[in-house]
Amino acid sequence: MATLQHVCSAPLVRAVRSRAALSLSSSAATSTSAPVKRAPAVDSRVLLGMSEQELQKLATDFGQQSYRGKQLHHLLYKTKAKEIQDFSHLPQTFRDGLRETGWSVGRSPVHRVVAAADGTMKILIMLEDSRLIETVGIPVDDEKGPYRLTACVSSQVGCPLRCSFCATGKGGYSRNLMPHEIVEQVLAIEELFNHRVTNVVFMGMGEPMLNLKSVLEAHRCLNKDIQIGQRMITISTVGVPNTIRTLASHKLQSTLAISLHAPNQKLRERIIPSAKAYPLDAIMKDCQEYFHETGRRVSFEYTLLAGVNDGVEHAGELAEMLHSYGRGYHVNLIPFNPIDGSEYRRPYKKAVLAFAAALESRKITVSVRQTRGLDASAACGQLRNEFQKKPLLEPSITGPQHSPV
Numbered sequence: 001m002a003t004l005q006h007v008c009s010a011p012l013v014r015a016v017r018s019r020a021a022l023s024l025s026s027s028a029a030t031s032t033s034a035p036v037k038r039a040p041a042v043d044s045r046v047l048l049g050m051s052e053q054e055l056q057k058l059a060t061d062f063g064q065q066s067y068r069g070k071q072l073h074h075l076l077y078k079t080k081a082k083e084i085q086d087f088s089h090l091p092q093t094f095r096d097g098l099r100e101t102g103w104s105v106g107r108s109p110v111h112r113v114v115a116a117a118d119g120t121m122k123i124l125i126m127l128e129d130s131r132l133i134e135t136v137g138i139p140v141d142d143e144k145g146p147y148r149l150t151a152c153v154s155s156q157v158g159c160p161l162r163c164s165f166c167a168t169g170k171g172g173y174s175r176n177l178m179p180h181e182i183v184e185q186v187l188a189i190e191e192l193f194n195h196r197v198t199n200v201v202f203m204g205m206g207e208p209m210l211n212l213k214s215v216l217e218a219h220r221c222l223n224k225d226i227q228i229g230q231r232m233i234t235i236s237t238v239g240v241p242n243t244i245r246t247l248a249s250h251k252l253q254s255t256l257a258i259s260l261h262a263p264n265q266k267l268r269e270r271i272i273p274s275a276k277a278y279p280l281d282a283i284m285k286d287c288q289e290y291f292h293e294t295g296r297r298v299s300f301e302y303t304l305l306a307g308v309n310d311g312v313e314h315a316g317e318l319a320e321m322l323h324s325y326g327r328g329y330h331v332n333l334i335p336f337n338p339i340d341g342s343e344y345r346r347p348y349k350k351a352v353l354a355f356a357a358a359l360e361s362r363k364i365t366v367s368v369r370q371t372r373g374l375d376a377s378a379a380c381g382q383l384r385n386e387f388q389k390k391p392l393l394e395p396s397i398t399g400p401q402h403s404p405v
């Protein structure tokens with residue numbers, strides 16, 4: 001769920017971790033004109049995303065003592081080693097054994113980095129099949145507390161939902177991301193900023209609920225292995241039938257953010273075509289269930305589109321709708337971040353403030369999201385579209401290309 005545009009997913013392993021489950025869509029409606037490589041080999045095996053316990057098991061499967069698995073864990077998540085050859089603490093025989101049996105770390109090269117004046121950085125990561133995904137690092141250093149670094153991660157290559165205001169949706173869909181391809185985005189941000197990521201938002205390319213299995217596995221790794229608190233992780237969705245209750249059943253302490261964008265079903269369907277399959281009433285009831293199961297309030301994202309959904313009458317209708325399902329809701333207003341060729345415009349500040357005031361007067365807590373990186377192709381999908389539609393450079397790039405703007 002690319003809401004950031006609007007500013008800015010059992011033991012798996014048992015010695016074999018297949019990357020073959022890449023769910024390449026047969027109708028892959030990707031916009032890229034670049035030739036993409038075939039999906040990774042069926043027998044490739046990836047270390048990133050494995051738990052300490054799984055890595056210990058892997059080590060003993062290779063005839064090593066289990067503490068070698070702990071060392072592997074440290075190398076992956078603390079040292080952030082990118083290649084097996086960099087595991088200098090491990091015996092050569094173990095490293096050779098891993099390589100010879102097709103194991104890899106699972107880190108991908110950074111294709112491009114674009115920096116905005118406000119410190120926000122957007123990264124294009126080139127996956128093993130040469131597809132590109134976007135990740136955004138958003139640093140916040142203010143009087144409210146210690147320095148925070150948020151990673152806005154993608155969950156799919158592109159997105160099949162095609163929300164009308166979204167650059168990612170316009171760019172088409174290729175496939176779901178594997179868990180390690182989500183985790184590596186966070187590590188890439190940490191490396192780029194030379195700082196640990198404090199918050200993760202699933203608001204990059206893709207709809208996380210369409211790739212819930214990978215999102216949940218990545219969530220486990222981010223929380224347990226990389227040590228990012230569950231409460232510091234937000235999963236954002238426009239709503240996919242039958243998934244919110246599934247997520248609720250995992251009883252995570254993470255925030256669920258619903259991208260609402262409209263106070264009624266009719267307008268919502270105009271903005272989000274996929275909303276036809278999931279009426280507002282059903283979403284709101286599922287949100288009540290999420291709160292019931294997790295004790296965590298659901299927040300609502302509302303992208304303000306000038307002249308479409310940003311009137312005070314819309315605010316009144318939104319407040320009324322939310323109150324009909326309970327109390328204590330929080331609405332996050334996001335002034336639209338213009339994208340190329342969009343039918344929508346960014347609202348004036350006056351309209352944003354009037355909308356916020358109309359909600360507050362009806363006892364709805366509101367925040368207006370500061371638009372970050374407006375000068376860095378901040379709308380989710382914009383940067384990827386720019387590069388993926390052109391022939392890609394050969395992945396022989398030795399390092400990231402920085403393009404300060």
Ligand code: SF4
Nearest residue numbers: 001002159163166169
């Ligand atoms: S098209 Fe996909 S990525 Fe874009 S806003 Fe909709 S769900 Fe999110």
